[in-house]
Amino acid sequence: MKSHLTNDIKYFDYNATHPPYPEILESCLKEYLENFYNPSGITRYSLKNQGKIEQTRKYLSQVTNGKEKQFIFSSTGTEANFLLIQSLRILYPNLDSVIVSPFEHASMYAALDSFGFSPILVHANKSGTIDLNHLERLLKENPKPVICLYAGNETGVIQPAKLIHDLAKEHGQLFYSDLMQAFCKIPVPFDLFDGYTFSGHKIGAGMGAAVTYLPAENKNFRLFGGGNQENEHRAGTENTFAINCLQKVTEIQLTNLEEKNIKLKGFQKILEDQLESFGCEIIAKNENRLHNTTFLILPIQTVDFFLLGLEEKGIIVSTGSSCKSRAREASKSLLQMGYSEEEALRAIRISTGSFTTLEDLNLLIDQINILIQKLK
Incomplete structure (x- = not known):
């Protein structure tokens, strides 16, 4: 079953809202x-x-x-x-x-x-x-x-x-x-x-x-x-x-849970291996996590420009929990985990789901690399 999206948006914010079936x-x-x-x-x-x-x-x-x-x-x-x-x-x-x-x-x-x-x-x-x-x-x-x-x-x-x-x-x-x-x-x-x-x-x-x-x-x-x-x-x-x-x-x-998680686990590894090569820090990488979720700290300070750059390419990610993502406050979760406010303000969340494709994932990885190099 495919997503209903007929536009060019590449969606990576499933933890906020899963696109409808x-x-x-x-x-x-x-x-x-x-x-x-x-x-x-x-x-x-x-x-x-x-x-x-x-x-x-x-x-x-x-x-x-x-x-x-x-x-x-x-x-x-x-x-x-x-x-x-x-x-x-x-x-x-x-x-x-x-x-x-x-x-x-x-x-x-x-x-x-x-x-x-x-x-x-x-x-x-x-x-x-x-x-x-x-x-x-x-x-x-x-x-x-x-x-x-x-x-x-x-x-x-x-x-x-x-x-x-x-x-x-x-x-x-x-x-x-x-x-x-x-x-x-x-x-x-x-x-x-x-x-x-x-x-x-x-x-x-x-x-x-x-x-x-x-x-x-x-x-x-x-x-x-x-x-x-x-x-x-x-x-x-x-x-x-x-x-x-x-x-x-x-x-x-x-019904599709096991099959979906096998796919998303593979996507998570591909994504996180590449992100680390770009200088990103994967939060709680070695913990028992959802296979669809990657929370990371970017190696740049200009997170707002980074997010705008992705959006201009039709790519949607998040800065964290949807209750506060517009506010651009430091993630309270990260502060409680011992990260600094400066680190927490550089965090973004990428979440995948049923309709995510490898093609979309590769486009996301390429654009993240381009923007990190441009904004460093």
Whole structure:
């Protein structure tokens, strides 16, 4: 299946948004146009649409080994994260802080702040993984729920979830995880997490559907009130089109997962070998990482001109997590890992995916080389 892109853009920012699968979105749109009825209505047409939503919920329970009623659909990853953290506030009304990795998406920290939790940051290693010794010390001194994403938005580093889970459970604590970058990119040990989130736009299902898996059935877990949709967890008419897309693209991604990762692992090696020959530093190169993600420090100071130069050639990369890439702030992940602000400001992220071709990759490598030599 090929990308729908018919222009000359060479896209290397899959971690921000995966280009949509055109055949899937077109078939789901056709289905929506023929059956646009509000799933919350009382007619048989509405009930049929509600049944489709429940079928997707059932499908997710099957691929994750989770409980159907604990899967809640919302519209964005940010909403999904807010619902996840709201569940903590309901479970622990007097809790003032939680233990959090320093690599979370900005929406996770914002959700913690919104619900009155102070984040206790776990120390990080230059490898891009959290310091398990520090985590253990924090849990011993003052046990708190633990929040740690499974795969880094910027570095692609995969955290030691089994060890984190074991430490959390040893001290009787919940373990939540943001799976936005892991879902449909690598096999995910869902059973290790009490609660988690992921989003359709990260896998090629388009915008409009994200998922929260709640730690228990509890009607008091509620993102919005005012309606009984999503078992009263999130008022508002469900996006039947986006939810349908989410299931169908998930099916494709999981079916092709091994084949895709073999391809992307090969691309990653080709890319990183060349980048190192140009004087770039590959961050966390020897760690367990997503095969689609390369986070690097350029050997030049003029990163803005470098990015503009790539864009002029129709090539799109990123400076890091999409929540802040426009701001051009130093990557907080890199600062927590021990890199200097100057180094962090020279970092860019290249992320590939289902539609990336070797031809596109070679063009990217050539243009990076030309720009580095020109801007040195």
